Amino acid sequence: MNILGLSTQVPAIYEYISDGGYKDIDYNGITIKFSKRSNKNITGKSYKTILIIEAIRMLGKDGVNAVTRNMIAKKCTQDDFRLLFDDGKSCSRWIFEEIKRILEIGGYDNAQVSKEIQ
Numbered sequence: 257m258n259i260l261g262l263s264t265q266v267p268a269i270y271e272y273i274s275d276g277g278y279k280d281i282d283y284n285g286i287t288i289k290f291s292k293r294s295n296k297n298i299t300g301k302s303y304k305t306i307l308i309i310e311a312i313r314m315l316g317k318d319g320v321n322a323v324t325r326n327m328i329a330k331k332c333t334q335d336d337f338r339l340l341f342d343d344g345k346s347c348s349r350w351i352f353e354e355i356k357r358i359l360e361i362g363g364y365d366n367a368q369v370s371k372e373i374q
Contacts, residue, residue: 260311261327273310275299301343304336309347312354320354329362337364 269287279290293310301309308328312320332340337359344355 260307260331262311262315262324273306302336302339304332305340305343308332308340308355308358309344309351312351317350325354325358325361329358332358332362334362334364337362340364 269289271289271291273291273293275294276290276292278292281288281290311324311328315324340355341359341364344352347355
């Protein structure tokens with residue numbers, strides 16, 4: 257959330273996602289948390305795509321709005337949009353719906369995104 261500019265809070269716990277198990281490690285007063293995610297949401301995807309998918313997931317179905325979509329779109333290049341579109345197809349349906357809205361805001365290949373929306 258912080259990396260995408262959706263939060264100004266500095267995390268007290270550093271969280272890493274993987275397809276492995278859950279585990280918390282305390283190191284010199286810092287908590288490092290490993291969280292499991294479905295392969296379809298992380299495997300073979302770009303770093304930016306994973307950040308966006310995780311931000312959308314953390315915000316929840318009712319937490320993503322026009323402001324957050326615009327903030328995410330402003331952080332993306334056309335290459336990011338291309339990867340987000342391709343990588344996002346294998347996400348949960350509600351997350352991909354949000355991704356398509358972000359793509360529209362960013363002006364990415366409107367014909368293809370419109371085709372996918374229908």
